[in-house]
Amino acid sequence: MSPRRNEPRAGRSDRRPEPRDVEKAFGHQRIESAPDGDWIVRSVAGAGSGKTYRCPGCAQEIRPGVPHVVAWPADTEQAAWSGGSGLEDRRHWHTPCWNARSRRR
Ligand SMILES: [Zn+2]
Numbered sequence: 001m002s003p004r005r006n007e008p009r010a011g012r013s014d015r016r017p018e019p020r021d022v023e024k025a026f027g028h029q030r031i032e033s034a035p036d037g038d039w040i041v042r043s044v045a046g047a048g049s050g051k052t053y054r055c056p057g058c059a060q061e062i063r064p065g066v067p068h069v070v071a072w073p074a075d076t077e078q079a080a081w082s083g084g085s086g087l088e089d090r091r092h093w094h095t096p097c098w099n100a101r102s103r104r105r
Pocket of ligand 1: 059093
């Protein structure tokens with residue numbers, strides 16, 4: 001009978017990344033200034049989650065596999081990493097809809 005040993009890696013996961021680490025982790029994102037504040041905009045290739053999103057620009061669905069952008073207020077990023085629920089504020093947009101939004105003003 002051999003006793004099971006616990007994995008030694010427990011207890012290390014509560015270290016939160018610094019904002020600079022986050023910047024590195026999300027390589028394809030940029031910050032855009034808009035009349036309603038700074039937005040972090042990230043291009044999504046389309047593969048991945050398999051979820052269908054609703055574009056706030058045209059109220060149409062963004063189907064899985066369609067390249068689009070994810071945008072959220074820049075100050076939300078900090079809130080998210082400090083334990084808030086800021087990631088809920090992320091919005092998925094069709095790329096043309098997002099571009100039209102920035103040009104509208
Ligand atoms: Zn749209």
